Amino acid sequence: MPARWRCPWAASCSRCEPSTRSPSTSSRSPRRRCRSSRSATCCSRWAAPSSNRKSLSKWREASPPTPPAEPLIQARGVTFRHDARTRPVLENCSFQIxxxxxxxxxxxxxxGKSTLVSLLTGLRTPQGGVMLLHALDRATFGASGWRKRITAAPQFHENHVLSGSFAYNLLLGREWPTSPELRTKAAALCKELGLDELVAKMPAGLEEMIGETGWQLSHGEKSRLYIARTLLQGVELVILDESFASLDPETMRVAQRCVLNHAKALVVVSHP
Ligand SMILES: Nc1ncnc2c1ncn2[C@@H]1O[C@H](COP(=O)(O)OP(=O)(O)OP(=O)(O)O)[C@@H](O)[C@H]1O
Ligand SMILES: [Mg+2]
Incomplete structure (x- = not known):
């Protein structure tokens, strides 16, 4: 079954309009179709995964929707198959962000969620349809121009801690040596993500060597390092592919608040 988009703001989203009630949800809120996406299914109910639902539902309160400006991303009829012999993972997929x-x-x-993420970040190219950023295609931006505007924290098994300092891992991809301002920003972000205890515990603080031969981070600490790394890119669209899956409820709430404070536009991938 292909991945579905659900608009968490549908109840108050100016781009969504009510359509017919689905029989299965007739006793619940009406289903809505988002004008921003021909293929999208929106639902006025918050559709977070059951383990995250309570916490994620607070996002709506934490950051009310703003009137849409020009679309950041427009996907029209996007089709992608990994292998010519298999069925497409994404077929005629249209949406806007x-x-x-x-x-x-x-x-x-x-x-097909992570496949869609790879198309959004420009790691893969659709075989059909178009993916536009500010109404321009990837060829116009160039690979690095596109990367400077959209960054994803890949799913845990595809993400890595490199052998180097904690600061190096946080500021991966930024100009090196980094400016004092950027290091201050990285330290502040660690605090917001609840990583300040870890930094205080490490003898060399942000300069502590981590990775294969260094300080071993826990699963949840790595997850937050990856979130911080992504936010510190300062891009226009942040995508988090199951980045909250390994966090306990309280740590997850803290991390979500931080992400909402810093991401200009955000896509969170999760299981239902
Ligand atoms: N390189 C590849 N070659 C062939 N098939 C692939 C390749 N990468 C992914 N697939 C297949 O594409 C489908 C979609 O994979 P994808 O990783 O996008 O799913 P997902 O929704 O992110 O799943 P999950 O929730 O488990 O992370 C899967 O059936 C997968 O086996
Ligand atoms: Mg995935």
């Missing part, structure tokens, strides 16, 4: 959007993308395992 506006500046300031906070979107939860959920779907079953193998549904």
């Amino acid at each position: 506006a500046q300031g959007d906070r979107i939860l993308l959920e779907g079953p395992s193998g549904g």
Whole structure:
């Protein structure tokens, strides 16, 4: 089953309009179709994964929707197959992401969520349809121009801690040596993500060597390092592919608040 987009703001989203009630949800809120996406299904109910639902539902309160400006991303009829012999993972997929959007993308395992993320970040190219950023294609921006505007924290098994200092891992991809301002920003972000205890515990603080031969981070600490690394790119669209999956509820709430404070536009991938 392909991944589905659900608009967490549908109840108050100016781009969504009510359509017919689905029989299965007739006793609940009406289903809505988002004008911003021909293929999207929006639901006025917050559709977070059950383990995260309580916490994620607070996002709506934490950051009310803003009127959409020009679309940041426009996908029209995007089709992608990994292998010519298999069925497409994504077929005729159309949607928009506006500046300031906070979107939860959920779907079953193998549904194509991470594939869509790789298309959004420009790691893969659609075989059909177009993916536009500010109404321009990737060839116009160039690979690095596109990367400077959209960054994803890949799913845990595809993300890495490199052998180097904690600061180096945080500021990966930024000009090196980094400016004092950027290091201050990195330290502040660590604090917001609840990583300040870890930094205080490490003898060399942000300069502590981590990775294979260095300080070993826990699963949840790594997850937050990856979130911080992504936010510190200062891009226009941040995508987090199951970045909250290994966090306990309280740590997850703290991390979500931080992400909402710093991401200009946000897509969070999660399981239903
Ligand atoms: N390089 C590849 N070659 C062939 N098939 C692939 C390749 N990468 C992914 N796939 C297949 O594409 C489908 C979608 O994979 P994808 O990783 O996008 O799913 P997902 O929705 O992110 O799943 P999960 O929730 O488990 O992370 C899967 O069936 C997967 O096996
Ligand atoms: Mg995935």
